Amino acid sequence: MKRIFALLLFVLAANAASAQQAAVRVNALALATGTLNAGIEVAVAERWSVVASGYWNPIATDNLRMKVLAGTVGVRRWRCEPYAGLFWGLHSTVARYRVGNGRNRYNGWTAGAGSSVGYAWRLARRWSFSLEGGLGIYYMDDTRWPPRPSPVEDVLLRHYRRVVLAPAKMEVSFSYVF
Template sequence: MQIRHALTQTSQPVSLIVNNEKSNTRNIGMNPATRLILTILCWSPSLLTAQQLALKTNIPALAVRVPNLSMEVTLGPSLTLDVAGMYNPFQVSETKKWKLWSLQPEIRYWLCKPYSGTFIGVHGGVGQFNMGGIGGSVDLGSLGQFEYNALKEHRAQGSFWNAGLSIGRHWILSPRWGLEGTIGLGYGRIHYERFRCVHCGESMGSGDKPYYGPTRAALSLVYMIN
């Protein structure tokens, strides 16, 4: 939602660049720094000996075919660290592209105790995207049709970062399983370049736009490891 909202405010083209075909299919896989951060988080002895460890997946993201995984560890009596990651290297079809990765750590303060009840958090995030051929409409009943056609005929590729505050709640379903909902608001920036079609390399210009609004949203299935 954040990416699409900013891209609807299309600026005038500032350059016209014709790239070769190879540039159309650039891989937006995670850079070495991101891989290193994930490796440290997954294998640090301090995390492996934490009091509690939870693995989660964001159900709405899975519904739109974006693989994702989150890990949360206990830091103290009321504090936890949550690290959420998304990575989708797959192209939807010949006419649609929906590639992205993102990493979003968050420090949480629990009003009761970790993994039970309400929490508030401070988060930040970074990511890259390569999207095109995405558009359509949603029937809002008496409010009419909501259309999102900013990338229906075009492609956008770029990066983003954000930071914000969030609030959420964890519901215990069993000793091992739980459900978590969270929403966050904040500020971010999106840097992107628009291309004339999904596969071609003809640039329509670039932009760098600020963003105010939702920076985090998830309804996650939680599994407690220890």
């Protein structure tokens, strides 16, 4: 009950802000890989915004598997004003995946945080276009196995836990500001 009250209080406070703006976002680069995604970005101060995005990829064939479910939450510091110009960001990501190709399959999850930099252009009064890239550090926990073991071998499962430095964000996104 306390969580519902806190969420309701947050929504009411957000709607009461006079300079409040929000944007709905779609990452075109992720869509090109078959990943369905959507996000929302809310300006919370003169040069700050909060962004949350969700990603889902349902592709699974005999030779290629890219089942991914991920969520990202972050904050952006804009140089001049939200939704236009240069920005720096911090974000955290959690994902569950089952990916692979003809040689290896991976089933696991990852969580981590990263930073990014980007630039946004206003295309029209309500539309903007942005490019963003960054690095992050992630903890990964997964199991690997060959998809087609030979008939005389048992399936060899290997469990891995590791910390990796990897590209955290690569976005080419379009936003509708309302």
